[in-house]
Amino acid sequence: MQTAKLSNGIELAYEIHGDRDHPVVFPILSITDNITDWPPGLYAPLVEDGFCVVRHELRDSGFSTKFDDFGPADLAAAQASLQAGTLPDSPYTLHEVAEDCHLLMALGIDRACIVGYSYGGAVAQLLALRAPARIAGLMCLQGSNYDPSLPPRQPSVNAAMTNATRECATTEQAIETIAALRLAANGSIHRMDEAEARQSAETSVGRMYCPNGTGRMVLSRMATPAFADQTSAIECPTLVLHADEDPIFSVEHGEDIARRLPNASLRVLEGVGHNHPVSLQPTIASAIRDFADETLRER
Structure with missing residues (x-):
């Protein structure tokens, strides 16, 4: 693992896989995630095919800069603010998270395929708006533009999501919390059983567990002004890869992204939820490889 200090003072932890002179694929992960949550099954096939993959940890996750001085996020108060028509206070918004993707510049990478x-996925859309010259292609994987008219997450995942923002007394409790979130995100065909969910959680928690950071990342989304109407200005080639059984972002979220972006196509994965079980990883890696090949490599 290496770290880079950006011009805005944020330090991001990252790892580079493959030859830095090769075309670059740049995953942007989700809340609760650190780089172990983008496992070899998702990046090794790309490296084998001649791509460079840069995994990194967003602010407030993994070994990147934490905003602990802000304290734990009061998400109930934030929701009350939104219902009253006021954006809640937050140490940062999605716009600042997108700005952190200046990591590409810090590493001397001119252009990349963003996943x-x-x-x-929301961060990636804002990055494409901020720095279009650096985006060869945009892939939104089980993502959203957070348009308020879109369906909310299913009640079945609410408890698991809430628990992921709370401190745990022991490492075992943390593992159980993340494993429960993995299981709650299952689809009907590609799904983690309890053993796979626990192994994935052990790996993630073994690197770093940051529930307060997760809470602040949720808060950052709530504090970001609506931006979906701006995304029609994203002109780069875009692949929206969504899941038909996603309990967090229903398929309507993917459809809305694809509808708004002028050069977007939509592919829907059947029997898939909001996680990446081993059985699904070859499909996702292949889709990324094909899209990166189309957008990064000269014909």
Whole structure:
């Protein structure tokens, strides 16, 4: 693992896989995630095919800069503010998270294929608006533009999502919390069983567990002014890869992204939820590889 200090003072932890002179794929991950949550099954096939993959940890996650001085996010108060028509206070918004993707410049990378997963999908759209010259292609994976008219997450995942923002007394409790979130995000065909969910959680928690950071990342989304109407200005080639059984961002979220972006196509994965079980990883890696090949490599 390495760290880079950006011009805005934020330090981001990252790892580079493959030759830095090769075309770059840049995943942007979600809340609760650190780089272990983008496992070898999602990046090793790309490296084998001649791509460079840069995994990194967003602010307030992993070994990147934390905003602990702000304290834990009061998400109930934030929701009350929104209902009253006021954006809640937050140490940052999605716009600042997108600005952190200046990590590309810090690493001397001129252009990349951006793959934004979940929360990272919204960050990726804002990055494409801020720095279009650096985006060869945009892939939104199980993501959203957070348009308020879109369906909310399913009640079945609410408890697991809330628990992921709370401190745990022991490492075992943290593992159980993340494993429960993995299981709650399952689809009907590609799904984690309890053993796979626990192994994934052990790996993630073993690196770093940051529930307060997760809460602040949720808050950052709530504090971001609506931006979906701006995304029609994103002109780069875009692939929206969504899941038909996603309990957090229903398929309407993916459809809305694809409808708004002029050069977007939509592919819907059947029997898939909001996680990446081992059985699904080859499909996602192949989709990323094909899209990156189209957008990054000269013909």
